[in-house]
Amino acid sequence: MAELTDQAKALRQAAADHTRNIASLCELIRIPSVSSDQEALITAAEAIRAELKESGLQDVRLINGSGVAPYVFAQWIDNPRLPTVMLYAHYDVQPAGERSQWSSEPFVSIEREGRLYGRGAADDKGGVVAHIAAVRAWLKGVGRLPLNVKLLIEGEEEIGSKHFAALLDSHAELLKSDVVVIPDSMNWNVGDPSLTCSTRGAVTAIVELTGVDHSLHSGVWGGLAPDPVMGICQMLSMLVSGDGEVQLESLRREGRRQLDEREIALRGITGEEVAIRIGLPKGMSLVGDPNISLADRIWNEPCITVTGFDAPAVNGAPNAIQGVARARINLRLPPAADPSVVAAQLASYLERHTPHGLKCTVTMTSVQAGWVADLGRPEYAAGSRALAAAYERPVSYLGTGGTLPLLRWIAKFFNNPPCLVLGTEDPMSNAHGPDESLELADWHKLCTAQTLLLGELSPANAQF
Ligand SMILES: [Zn+2]
Incomplete structure (x- = not known):
């Protein structure tokens, strides 16, 4: 033997x-x-x-x-x-x-x-x-x-x-x-x-918007006093297009990698397959640019998720304009994007898009390549x-x-x-x-x- x-x-x-x-x-x-x-x-x-x-x-x-x-x-x-x-x-x-x-x-x-x-x-x-x-x-x-x-x-x-x-x-x-x-x-x-x-890389940030230093009656002052909760919603919505495409200049084309020819088969992942995997209810659609393959959209493209939000809980919420609101956002980056450049652009984009002169503070909690x-x-x-x-x-x-x-x-x-x-x-x-x-x-x-x-x-x- x-x-x-x-x-x-x-x-x-x-x-x-x-x-x-x-x-x-x-x-x-x-x-x-x-x-x-x-x-x-x-x-x-x-x-x-x-x-x-x-x-x-x-x-x-x-x-x-x-x-x-x-x-x-x-x-x-x-x-x-x-x-x-x-x-x-x-x-x-x-x-x-x-x-x-x-x-x-x-x-x-x-x-x-x-x-x-x-x-x-x-x-x-x-x-x-x-x-x-x-x-x-x-x-x-x-x-x-x-x-x-x-x-x-x-x-x-x-x-x-x-x-x-x-x-x-x-x-x-x-x-x-x-x-x-x-x-x-x-x-x-x-x-x-x-x-x-x-x-993908990842940038996690906490955005805080502050208005007047106390809450105000929403009937008496609503229509005049700026609302930090509404303000933060407006800012976050401006970060993405209707398709969910992140609006930061540095993420437009930079940092994508060319998929290797051995990976091409996976470009064939279908929307139906993804819908089953994530349990997407009928009538609800996937987000992202429909001209980009699904594999590229999850592995190669940036995306943004609101992972936390501080405002009064719905149960027991008073009819009041709040003094402060906070959101935690998690931005995923193309594999080769420079996360420090993206983090700096994110902070300045949010500050530039702050409505009504509300006070905006952006704290980066994690910046990963x-x-x-x-x-x-x-x-x-x-x-x-x-x-x-x-x-x-x-x-x-x-x-x-x-x-x-x-x-x-x-x-x-x-x-x-x-x-x-x-x-x-x-x-x-x-x-x-x-x-x-x-x-x-x-x-x-x-x-x-x-x-x-x-x-x-x-x-x-x-x-x-
Ligand atoms: Zn693990």
Whole structure:
């Protein structure tokens, strides 16, 4: 009988470990590591550290900083001349929200019809355990890894990775890597693997309009006194055209990326398909320029959402002109747009369009750049081969309308390495919402793909 290749040995180990990997994931889901719960974050970090130690990695440790959820770090440096892959994922999760909206306890994993339910199952504890599964498959099945590996598991992704840039700055040598693998995105369909090739940027601002310093009788003074609530509505409506097109000059044409020919198929996404996915009632229409493809509209075009509004609640509201109104707006940018230019234009546009001399204050709470993959790099082809082999399906090249700030920081600190952003979620995962879930068959394929990927990225692989 022919001797098994190292790749085959690692795959055999990954398959043998599958039940055990699911158990590790269930255990991790049981820890309610919501970004605000320091104690649970530490418990989750410790649990991951124990798993990494057991897997056979070297130098397993927590990187602590004051007021920072610990980063879990581990590495395997066999030969400094080999390339180094960083495996990134995050163990913090969104709050569960209303318990009544869940079909079962959010922090108790439960399997129903092939899906594993529980907060964090897909975003992103499934990603954390997929990394561990791949590393363990090589270390237990082959006795070594085919290239150098650094594992970095974060506990602050859901609150904007706010200490990540400082971490890269202070630990530049320790963390320096040639390629990064991030299983924290979405596949377009269950069963179809994907590589996410771009993210949009994001600017979040709070707009406050102040009128006279107290509320006024709306009958006695209405028609003369300026109304900050109406004023803020007028300003916000002027930010977009009737189609929802953002009116800022810098966003007219700048920053779009050319979709790669491998992505063209996804331009065929239909309005009917989107309507089903988002639950759009009959008679309601999608927004955006109808001459631009739907895929471009969510991945490549800017959009603006009012995510918060302060005015008196309807119940019990007096008939009065208010002294102040506030709105929180979230502007998504084309992947290559410069977010500081957009933020400055947004502030000046709002100030210029303030009616009646009301006092306008704009506070930027977050300014994040998007990211575009350089698909010419061979690491993306390696990722594509590993995914296609594991899922036995061709790989979809996707964009995402969301923002992953760490991609830009990785680009800045590590000289723009290729970042393979893989899908742990699928359209049914409902990450951040109730009944978050993971398709277990796909997750098994993700673990297999990650195991294969380590081999594909190694220089020993002739195709690389
Ligand atoms: Zn995530």
